[in-house]
Amino acid sequence: MARSINLAVIPGDGIGPEVVAQGLKVLEAVLPADIKVETTRYDLGAKRWHETGETLTDAELERLRGHDAILLGAIGDPTVPSGVLERGLLLKLRFAFDHYINLRPSRLFPNTASPLAGDPEIDFVVVREGTEGPYVGNGGSMRTGTPAEVATEVSLNTAYGVERVVRDAFERASARPARKLTLVHKNNVLVHAGHLWTRTVERVGREYPDVTTDYLHVDAATIFMVTDPGRFDVIVTDNLFGDILTDLAAAITGGIGLAASGNINPGGEFPSMFEPVHGSAPDIAGTGKADPTATVLSVALLLRHLGHETEAVRIEEAVTADLAERDGTARSTDAIGDALAARVAG
Ligand SMILES: NC(=O)c1ccc[n+]([C@@H]2O[C@H](COP(=O)([O-])OP(=O)(O)OC[C@H]3O[C@@H](n4cnc5c(N)ncnc54)[C@H](O)[C@@H]3O)[C@@H](O)[C@H]2O)c1
Ligand SMILES: CC(C)[C@H](C(=O)O)[C@@H](O)C(=O)O
Numbered sequence: 001m002a003r004s005i006n007l008a009v010i011p012g013d014g015i016g017p018e019v020v021a022q023g024l025k026v027l028e029a030v031l032p033a034d035i036k037v038e039t040t041r042y043d044l045g046a047k048r049w050h051e052t053g054e055t056l057t058d059a060e061l062e063r064l065r066g067h068d069a070i071l072l073g074a075i076g077d078p079t080v081p082s083g084v085l086e087r088g089l090l091l092k093l094r095f096a097f098d099h100y101i102n103l104r105p106s107r108l109f110p111n112t113a114s115p116l117a118g119d120p121e122i123d124f125v126v127v128r129e130g131t132e133g134p135y136v137g138n139g140g141s142m143r144t145g146t147p148a149e150v151a152t153e154v155s156l157n158t159a160y161g162v163e164r165v166v167r168d169a170f171e172r173a174s175a176r177p178a179r180k181l182t183l184v185h186k187n188n189v190l191v192h193a194g195h196l197w198t199r200t201v202e203r204v205g206r207e208y209p210d211v212t213t214d215y216l217h218v219d220a221a222t223i224f225m226v227t228d229p230g231r232f233d234v235i236v237t238d239n240l241f242g243d244i245l246t247d248l249a250a251a252i253t254g255g256i257g258l259a260a261s262g263n264i265n266p267g268g269e270f271p272s273m274f275e276p277v278h279g280s281a282p283d284i285a286g287t288g289k290a291d292p293t294a295t296v297l298s299v300a301l302l303l304r305h306l307g308h309e310t311e312a313v314r315i316e317e318a319v320t321a322d323l324a325e326r327d328g329t330a331r332s333t334d335a336i337g338d339a340l341a342a343r344v345a346g
């Protein structure tokens with residue numbers, strides 16, 4: 001366990017800088033005096049793109065590589081064409097640093113309101129593939145802008161890429177009490193990729209006889225996530241399905257303002273990157289309405305990844321206590337950050 005953390009911080013756009021400020025506040029408060037955190041801020045995002053036309057240079061990528069981990073707020077801005085920052089910055093980082101595990105825990109904290117009826121027990125984790133699928137940029141457009149336009153976006157699925165994420169998901173499932181793994185795909189239509197995923201889960205699953213496996217088509221998975229979320233323990237799924245399912249998962253567990261994620265490079269060859277599931281929320285940027293809890297919980301995932309389990313748990317307990325005391329009174333981003341920092345410090 002490192003006694004110092006060399007952290008890269010990418011606040012980004014919209015509410016990104018607002019929530020990252022709270023994440024850093026809580027990080028500083030939770031660490032004991034003998035663990036030092038050194039942060040380097042990278043001002044990437046819309047402003048930088050407008051000024052220079054750059055999203056992320058190779059030199060910056062090289063410098064980022066030298067950090068122990070990255071904390072990212074959110075990127076994306078209405079003044080920048082859709083996809084420029086998402087692909088040129090966020091996905092570039094995930095791909096360059098081989099973040100093939102996109103880990104998205106979904107837990108309904110005690111006393112937190114879910115839009116679902118009753119009082120559902122929700123505690124599952126989505127292991128979303130992070131470097132393949134339809135996200136690879138394997139596509140193009142011909143006769144662009146004409147009535148004869150043809151556009152493609154081809155999903156890439158390699159045996160290597162699918163197996164490594166499936167193995168990771170089985171490892172996580174076997175370490176959890178319910179020991180259940182659900183593959184979510186669409187193998188009735190996407191038969192080539194879908195059957196590769198299905199066969200891989202069957203084959204790797206033989207090495208994990210104590211883990212129960214099942215399969216759901218992604219459309220049916222959205223039904224069960226609303227009608228019976230307790231059936232899920234570990235979900236393993238492709239990059240795009242995982243993106244969509246985890247916004248839904250956030251919605252049923254108290255909202256997108258609470259959903260944390262980690263883009264993990266398990267071997268540690270590259271720094272892993274932690275970020276809330278949500279985006280830059282231009283509709284509320286600058287209003288102080290953004291909930292920083294998702295970022296604070298992402299800091300907990302970051303600390304756990306670096307071996308600081310005690311501090312990670314302390315943050316999660318502080319969030320649990322904070323959520324339990326919420327009574328509907330509006331609190332600012334800053335006020336929530338202050339409250340969480342005070343809890344972890346005390
Ligand atoms: N990881 C990322 O950086 C990331 C993730 C998703 C979207 N984006 C980008 O963000 C921009 C906006 O995307 P979008 O509107 O589809 O999704 P979004 O997640 O930014 O916002 C969706 C809704 O959730 C609300 N919301 C989001 N975060 C919140 C928080 N912390 N507290 C309270 N409410 C919150 C927003 O106000 C909005 O109503 C786009 O450019 C998109 O590409 C970036
Ligand atoms: C902004 C976008 C590239 C990103 C994704 O699709 O992975 C976001 O939606 C997320 O969930 O982190």
Ligand SMILES: [Mg+2]
Pocket residue numbers: 243244247277
């Ligand atoms: Mg998303």
